[in-house]
Every structure is written in structure tokens, then in C-alpha cells.
Amino acid sequence: MSRLPAWSEAFASDRLPDLPALPLEDAREWAFGGSTGAGVSLAIVDSGIDADHPDVGGVASAVAMEPDDSRDEGYRAVEGPHEDLYGHGTACAAIVRSLAPDIDLHSIRVLGSNLKGRGLLFHAGLLWAVDHGFHVANLSLSSKSESMYAPLHEVADLAYFARTLLVCAANNQPGPTYPSEFASVVSVACRPSDDPWTLSANPKPPVEFGARGIDVEVAWLDGGSTVATGNSFAAPHVAAMAALQAVSDNAACDPAEVIGSRDHPVSCGS
């Protein structure tokens, strides 16, 4: 029996020796040296962000996608401050902030009060991120809906061509989920590590990267914190690292070009 969430097996300790490892400190310095995330915009497409949470440090913008049957598109975008409905978006935002203290965080809330149309709101949130030119969008959500396969594929392609990097959490359960399995996004699963800078690449996609996501202390509701496990918490680590390398002293590519590095299996961290 697997002892890791689905898609995390590639990063199990007994398999990591199969992956070539980079000299950790040198690699990190090269990749992220001099970067605090300043000048990079990163959207958290999730349950909203508690901008006042001390671990979040404010947001540059916020928008909530809400169902609206009176509109042809079936939703409306409500701009302005909002709360985090569950705590999850705040957790993801705080993870990004912890690695990239000067990054511009943007909250795109796509989770609401009804399961109907959730795929539509996911899609709307991603479209918002692309239309507004955000460099990176973190999506710790997924859909198994067959009806959303094509729309989410389309917006993922739009993001790719618009150079908005979509970093998506793989699902912990068996079976396909979207958009995390599309070639145009970066797909992330959690792997054992206490090091927030841990980054492993899986040479056998669709899940490409492993990062910390097991028993992570994360920001939560009401200014508090909790300890959580899930691929949801691995994705923002990778999203932040993609943002950092784009503006590091040795920046060789923008966040979207992280996709081009996926065929170079490396393992950094403990």
C-alpha cells in the first residue's frame, strides 16, 4: 500500500536516489539569489485571502467570482476586499509570502456558497488572472468534471500563451483532475520534508514537481494557524519559487518558462 498521497509516490524517500540532485545551497543561491519577489504578481485562486492576517501582509488586489444567472456568462466579478470563507486561501497566500516577502499578492476568490457552477467559477478566476497579466497564478483546487475539461483546457492554453504561469495542485485521489494534468500548467504534489525550499522534479508527468505539503503549519482563519496536509499546500511553495527565480540575480527566464525546465529532473532539499 502506498504511504503517500496519490502522485506523491515519485517523491518517496526510497525513490529519490533515482533523481540527480543539485548542490543545494549553490542551486538555491543561483536560482533565487537576490530575489524577494519584488516586481512579480502572483494570484491565489482560492477561497479568498484574509489580507489582515499577520502572515499574509496584505494583498494588492482582490476579486470574488460570484454566480449570477442574470448574466450570459453566469457569473459576475466583485472587486474589493473580501474575507476568506474557509482559511485555505489564506494558508496558500502565507506560504507564498514566507518565501517571497515582497511579492504582490492578488486574491481571486472562486469558491462560494453553492456546488453548482463551481467549475464555471474556477474557469472565471483563471481567466481573470490571465486577462490581468499576473505572472503566476496558484490553483490549489481541481475539477474532475468532464464538462469542464475543454473550458479549463482552453483557459490553460490562454495562460500559457499570455505567459501567466499556472501552478496547480494535483489531486490526492486516483483519477484525472483538471487543470492539474494539462501540459500547459505546472502540476505539484507534496513530498516529505520540513524544508520549505525543497523542490523535486518528477521525470514522469503529469505531476512534475514535489514540494513540502505534509504536516505544514499554515495560516488559517481569524489570524490563527493550523497544521495541514495536502497537495494544496505544496503548490504555493512551487508558485513562490517560480516567481522568485524570475527576478533573481541570475534570472534566465520568466515564470512561464519554468515549464521549459520540466524535462530536467532535479532534486533539491532534504
Next chain:
Amino acid sequence: MSADDLSRSVAAVRELFDAAACSCALANSDGAALTFTAADGVGATEVIGVEVPVGRGLVGWTAMSGQPVAVRDVRTDARFARDIAESTGYVPATILAAPFFDAAGEVVGVLEVLDPGIDTSGDWPLAVLGTLASQLSAVVAGGGPSDSDQRYSTLGRRIAELVENHRG
């Protein structure tokens, strides 16, 4: 009553995790709430039939996001505590939750485990729960609880088999 079979399967999951409680909430037809349909363990009697809005709480998050999650120290979350305390009078410290889906990939419900007795600092509990939830999806596929007599029976057998295999 076929729901008894679902209750037995939930009881098997609770035993597998050595948990204080295990419950299954199914999405209402209007998509605005989930109703606890089967439960076993502490507060089981009280929670069955309880409706929770999908717009808040860990169960709601799990259904909305489509992502399994494990959270410890949920007692620090005031909003969560109200959700559960109002329903059952029991406030767990640790929750594992995984969604399950119908054949078209739409969320049908959430399977959750409260206060597992196993060591939750490991990484396998979420994998196991996710696998069990995917078994639920295979059975529940195609509809909700209203016409699910046969599916409940099949589900009960499958979960029981999984637990027995795990022990073996």
C-alpha cells in the same frame, strides 16, 4: 433500510482509522448544502441529518475545492468549532476529509474522519481516505442518495472488503 449498509461502511472506515468518528455527507440537490447521511462513533446519532452549508467549514471546503485535506488543531478555528459543536456537541482536534464524485466528475459528497487514533504525523492517512472516497464515487456515480439502495449495499461490501484486505 439500505442506508444501514452505508452506515456499516462508515463504521468500517472509523475502525480502520481508530477514529473517534467517521461520517459521510452528501450534497443536496440544490448544491447549497451537504447533509450528513451516515456516521459512526462519537456524536453519530446527533450528526445524521444535520445540514451544513457548503460555504464554510472544512467539509464545505473539501466539497468546493475537490481536494482532500487533513487539518490538525481545528479547535483553533472558531468558525469550524461552531459548525461541529452546534451539530453534535463534539469538537474534534483533527479532521481528514476527502470528496467523492459521480461519473461525470461532479462532487457528490465528502467522507471525513474525526480524531484518528493512528499517528497523523505520517503521510498515508490521506492516501487511504482518498482511496476509500474514490470507492464511494464508483458506487454513488450517477445520482444522489434518494435512489441509492443498491449503491449503498455495494458500497458497504466494498468498504468492508477494503478494511479486511488492509488487516490482512
